[in-house]
Amino acid sequence: MKHGQISTKELADFVRERAAIEENYAKAMVKLSKMATNGTQLGTFAPLWEVFRISSDKLALCHLELMKKLHDLIKEISRYGEEQGRVHKKSKEEVAGTLEAVQLLHGVAQLLPKSKESYHSKCQEYERLRKEGTSQKEIDKAELKSRKAGEALRRAVDKYNAARADFEQRMLDSAMRFQEVEEAHLRHMKGLIGSYSHSVEDTHVQIGQVHEEFKQNVENIGTEMLLRRFAESKGTGRERPGALDFDEYRLAPAQEGKYVCIQLGVPGAAEALPHPAPAFPRTQEEPEQSVPDPGLEP
Structure with missing residues (x-):
């Protein structure tokens, strides 16, 4: 169970590191998007920078979304770690008796060889005295000691067997309990890994869709479209300017209602614009003079 808690902590550290990687990747994509935004807007290639910018922004969002999912997963792992500690x-409280059984069996197992050695020693002493023809009193005394040692050994064996049986049962119950805890732990850990896998898989699907959209957008913007957009942005209109006719300039004569036409020898100059001659104020001493009409001169 101790290793299970360590595994839970290590899984949380792993997911946390992956979330940091996704966050850094998203920041890098945002930087790349700004680079596309700052690309030159002059020339025929300019519209394609917008395609790069949109694709980079969407990729950044994909990685940010995965980062958020991983942070949620880290919280779930932390909650499971706390629950795991309580379990x-x-x-441990339920299997506390197993530890006592282990300690009891260990103590009995240490006493058993001593009891066995004492019993064998007493029996050998009794056998030796009987063979040597020692007094019956000594033989009876040795026999009594051997019997007592035998009874002590029998009690030690019975105690050991009882302790061993109790130990086996308690160990079996504890092992089954530990196995249940470990199986539940592995199932929960696999569920957490499944959530991690699904989050990464969903993000990869989204990234694939963004790349496919980027590819399609590039294909949709053909060479002719780029040239037409550039021409439309730089052009002054769709209609051609018409041809111009030369307008003949006419001078107005001094007399009212008379005009002077300046012939410049330009073919097609059939029309002339009237321009009255400027009138200057006369002084009192200056008599009014008439200007002869050039057309009336012989």
Whole structure:
């Protein structure tokens, strides 16, 4: 169970590191998007920078979304780690008797060889005295000691067998309890890994869709479209300017209602614009003079 708690902590550390990687990747994609935004807007290639910017922004969002999912998973792992600690504490309380059984069996097992050695020693002493023809009193005394040693050994053996049986039962119960805890732990850990796998898989699907959209957008923007957009942005209109006619300039004569036409010898100059001659104020001493009409001169 101790290793289970270590595994839970290590899994949380692993997911946390992956979330940090996704966050850094998202920041890098945002930086790349700004780079596309700052790309030159002059020339025929300019519209394609917008395609790069949109794709980079969407990729950044994909990795940020995965980062959020991983942080949620870390919280779930932490909650499971706390629950796991409570389960382990309860299990240890339930199997506390097993530790006592182990200690009892260990103590009895240490006494058993001593009892066996004492019994054999007393029996050998009794056998030796009987063969040597020692007094009956000594033989009876040795026999009594051997019997007592035998009874002590029998009690030690019975105690050992009882302790061993209790130990086996308690160990079996504890092992089954530990196995249940470990199986539940592995199932929960696999569920957490499944959540991690699904989150990464969903993000990869989204990234694939973004790449496919990027590819399609690039294919949809053909060379002719780029050239047409550039021409439309730089052009001044769709209609051609018409041809111009030369307008003949006419000078107005001094007399009212008379005009002077300046012939410049330009073919097609059939029309002339009237321009009255400027009138200057006369002084009192200056008599009014008439200007002869050039057309009336002989």
